[in-house]
Amino acid sequence: MTDNVKKHETPLLDELLKGPWPSFVKEFKTLQDKKAVANDLLGQLEYSYKTKLGYWKHGGIVGVMGYGGGVIGRYSSLAEMFPAVKHFHTIRVNQPAGWFYTSKALRTLCDIWEKRGSGITNMHGSTGDIVFLGTNTEELEPIFEELTKEGFDLGGSGSNLRTPSCCNGQARCEWACYDTMGLCYDLTQTFQDELHRPQFPYKFKIKMAGCPNDCVASIARSDLSIIGTWRDNIQMDQSAVLKYASDGLDIQKIVVMNCPTKCLDWNGKELKIDNSNCVKCMHCINVMPKALAPGKDRGATVLLGSKAPIIEGAMLSSVLIPFIKLEPPFKELKDVIGRIWEPWAEHGKNRERIGEFIERVGKGNFLEEVGIDPVPEMVKHPRENPYIFYDEYLEDE
Amino acid sequence: MTDNVKKHETPLLDELLKGPWPSFVKEFKTLQDKKAVANDLLGQLEYSYKTKLGYWKHGGIVGVMGYGGGVIGRYSSLAEMFPAVKHFHTIRVNQPAGWFYTSKALRTLCDIWEKRGSGITNMHGSTGDIVFLGTNTEELEPIFEELTKEGFDLGGSGSNLRTPSCCNGQARCEWACYDTMGLCYDLTQTFQDELHRPQFPYKFKIKMAGCPNDCVASIARSDLSIIGTWRDNIQMDQSAVLKYASDGLDIQKIVVMNCPTKCLDWNGKELKIDNSNCVKCMHCINVMPKALAPGKDRGATVLLGSKAPIIEGAMLSSVLIPFIKLEPPFKELKDVIGRIWEPWAEHGKNRERIGEFIERVGKGNFLEEVGIDPVPEMVKHPRENPYIFYDEYLEDE
Amino acid sequence: MSEKQARITDIGPPHHDKFLPPVIKENYGKWKYHENPRPGVLVHVSHSGAKIWSVRCATPRILSVISIRKICELADKYADGYLRFTSRNNFELLITKEANVDPAIKEAIAIGYPVGGTGNSLSNIVHTQGWVHCHSAATDASGVVKAVMDELFVHFQEQKLPAKLRIALACCLNMCGAVHCSDISILGVHRRPPKADDANLGKICEVPNLIASCPTAAIRPTTKNGVATVEIEEEKCMFCANCYTVCPALPINDALNDGVSIWVGGKVSNARSTPSFSKLAIPWLPNTPPRWPEVVSAVKNIVDVWAKDARPYERVGEWVSRIGWPRFFKKTGIEFTKHHIDDFKHCGGTFATSTQMRHNG
């Protein structure tokens, strides 16, 4: 113990030291002797487990100078019992794209955080940040200074652009239809101002996945979802298909029958793909990675608007651009991003996500504003109700 | 011409005397010489064709004594040009179930209508009524008297039960899973009061189809849709199946591949049905009526709430009772109808159809009120949003 | 009191038993199967071996008593006076003797009632009043129907379509014809906000009710020339005419801008796919009486493309489900506009929330 405080007993939490899955309680315990904050966190959590209630208070804006995000202020409502967690703010540190690290970089982060905070992290937060869990208001500036000196910066929070994130893409995946990590880095740098200074009606998230498997759940968890895909034919190595078959894969049952548009045909000797009906779902490729691959004319589908349910119900992102080529410097995409932010930033209501905004003003109107032509790929099906806001009409001559 | 009025020229409408499809203009023309009202109707319609506008006015309650429905009041706004259609009310006459007639009965109706109205009808209106198109306020009572003397009564309009209708069912269809016409007659008689005297927040329609083909569009066009179905296995005559095959029917392509749950299996010699997965869609039976038939344990699915779009968007009826046996005197069904009317009649807003009412108060609450247990058959899928109105909770002891 | 008793009320319709041919009465509920020997003719066969032939004849739905009497004669001559009407406004002669079938057909056709509409064909168009009787109509009903059926007549007579084809028409958004669930729907639409009859509105209508009737809150109270009336916020109006239903002093008809929209892909039966709503294909076509050539050719085009492309038993909506909406628009050459994208209350559910797409289709 750095401070001379009594180690809290945690009989309930100790139950969670048992079992094969790695224990978060152990993580706290490794620091309990070293840090009063870890000890008091354990104490308060044990108290939560006993009483079945949380004891954190939100509110009160804390942060670093000039930034409007990156820190979540949090205070214990049991500060008298657990004084070391009286302040317990988290810091969101912008992760490197694809969450790649060297041990050296990680150790640098550890050193800063051990010195100036609880020593406890989330690797990573749900949005993708490195989350430093628990520190005092006074430590914020020093931490920020030390982080930036080492080349790290804060991530987003509040009504900002949130930290963009992406799958590991071309770094380690054969299916990536564009350079997710390159784009993620580029957008993060391009939009530093939007990331650090609130200028939107509410949060805005960007996630990038290299192919329709969507390994970062971008279609469900980001206002802007950029998902790799291709326009031409699936690449196929017929002999590798045969190898899968002779190795025992039931191609008919496992592959063909699961194709959503039934555009595969397998006669035991040859796999045929009616590519004009392939909807690029990835399934056949997923099952036979050595035989099939996305086509060569690659790019991405851009979708807008996903979010959690508060308050109109959850949304999935919906198609904005069916296909876009994505090569550095990603000019067309950045241009589109600027254009979609504009009407939302101007006309969005407080705490209205862009998906909600689009539903409120009408996707057709939104497209007009943004200068994108409506195409049927944007809808599951055309409208079923007759409430058309006609805006053209004839006038008597 | 009964009256000495000039026959209107109708050059535009005359265009519609041409062509192979039967012409409604011809129907008017057959009476133009006999009836001023037909002549003026033609005149006004020609004027509409010329100006591309309608010239009817609604409003003003007209009807027969003691009834709150059955007559739609209508007035020409061009009465000076076309005095014979100054009043042009329609009368809805309750059709016999299944729209069966003898020539004798039809002639009786014709005689009454030729004497007391325009002589023009709709056989039938969209709800199912015999529609007498166009008469004066003064004729309403005499017509009613003459109709009832001949055994006919008025149908519904306004915030009433509307005229129930049904497919021809067991009268001429091998697939009818219950006696649609019997039930239709019975319900119409049982609910005469509701049919003739407004006692609901808005209209209420009942349509009955003998099987899931739904030849009266009940699932789309009636607040209460009663659609025949069965619970046991499809009846099959294997030799008749083979006959279809040898006559050239591609059973695999036309029947098996179109089964929504893929529960059919055809090996060229035998058709197998996994009845536990059959959803009673009728398709296979429709294609091979001589080989397949609905099972023997027959009854109906009861669904609630369909309607046209005004004003919240169109609705299809949704499942209330997955399966109900329907034998005279249909006690259980009538009981349910009474129970569903109660909360709606009491708490429904003005011009709120029952489907809208259910969405507003919550289907779960509605079921509780009506005393029907919720079952998963009622939903496409359980709720996706977390906004649960929990109504049970624990209290400290 | 005695007078009241003399008056007959609440008797309901006559019992159908009175109108059933004997063979139906005897075989009620005992039918075993049916055949469709030729377009327009069904023969139902009972477990007892008994048969009944139905000959289905088209009507324009609007029938004068003169015509009904002619139809009665036909029924008397070939069907012992028994006939019925169908849920799509055709009539069916119910014939007991096979030998009567062909002569009945011949005579029906001769006196102007074409035979067909059975099996995988186009049957009669379910429709509504239009300018013949309704105050609310944005187009005529019967005229459009006649023009369309003249053009598609062969599909009524033959059974060469991939599946049943159900067309419906409604002359306004009230949709008295089942256009919300039809293979192809023709719907009369307004495109201009109602114009208040300021002088009379206050007298005829209750302003608060009127304001409440507008689903988009486009109606605001105002005073003009000293009398209470309303004004319509044009941007908010979606031309539903609900206000006009509530208040006749708010006419919405507009000769130049009323017109017709086309919808596709709805269905009612539970066969194969579940019942579904029609979807917007063409937002607006002009009202061009007497024969609405734009509407006719738009409908014909859709029918032609579908008939050529669909698999057997694939209804219009099922066909589009298989090929996808982008291809529907491509194949039919119909333009996709912002109006096709739902912007009403529950629009979110209609947006494409997946990357699944035919990029090289």
Added chain:
Amino acid sequence: MSEKQARITDIGPPHHDKFLPPVIKENYGKWKYHENPRPGVLVHVSHSGAKIWSVRCATPRILSVISIRKICELADKYADGYLRFTSRNNFELLITKEANVDPAIKEAIAIGYPVGGTGNSLSNIVHTQGWVHCHSAATDASGVVKAVMDELFVHFQEQKLPAKLRIALACCLNMCGAVHCSDISILGVHRRPPKADDANLGKICEVPNLIASCPTAAIRPTTKNGVATVEIEEEKCMFCANCYTVCPALPINDALNDGVSIWVGGKVSNARSTPSFSKLAIPWLPNTPPRWPEVVSAVKNIVDVWAKDARPYERVGEWVSRIGWPRFFKKTGIEFTKHHIDDFKHCGGTFATSTQMRHNG
């Protein structure tokens, strides 16, 4: 000004290039295929023939600097110091020499980081803060995750499930974990309306804002003991806690009635079926720390039934789509209640509008 310049801001994250192993740099964008030699291990093969092995190890997501340093040692020893974390909070050792793979696995397991989560297995549970850090939590996050993963551990280690199994947890309706689209979701829920802290509310919160924050208009202004506060119309409250987010003086936590709901059948990938939301399976289970036995067995039950019944590559939602919801409830023995029937704004679309049903299933 000079001070301001000295301060480094807006530099963004370090470029990932600095952190990529040489083999990845050289083969960036050139990978040809991958294999999955054993659970937890992937080998990606480049068009150049180069290979990289990834060994995936579980973490509890909450990591102390002590543990991170241990992981760094592991990376130094077997992976030249290169590692990454995944989108589900596992870490992956990026190994260039095949010979290092087995020893790395052995040591990872030995120091407490089990290897697995690849292929058709259960990977780590995406989750949130819970009582460890969030004011809003209706349940703990990490504790429930630990208890569930202990029970389902074999599915992390093996790849014998029909398809990938994605479980997520969020401690309140804000759903910071992607529970709205997961195979199985565990969601903390409140069941009692917030209780106004009358004495302080007026001081801390703006009442009009607060009233506006309630989606069901359940909050009404009132005065108690002379101070402005609000009261909650209990019948209208759906326990969303949006008011509490806006105003800390409206605590909604309730030790007895907060608990956990279970959701199933969501997914994110576009593979086979399109992305879809999770659906309610169990409306409420009690909060029973430290090991939430009711929640654990409810999740295990669903996994067991699915694992036994589903076809290969059938995610939970795809399986239910095939067998139908009635059977899901039957097979899992979960009770269907009125709470399962949607009654929120767009509920109509979730009602069964067809007669298609497995009556004898």
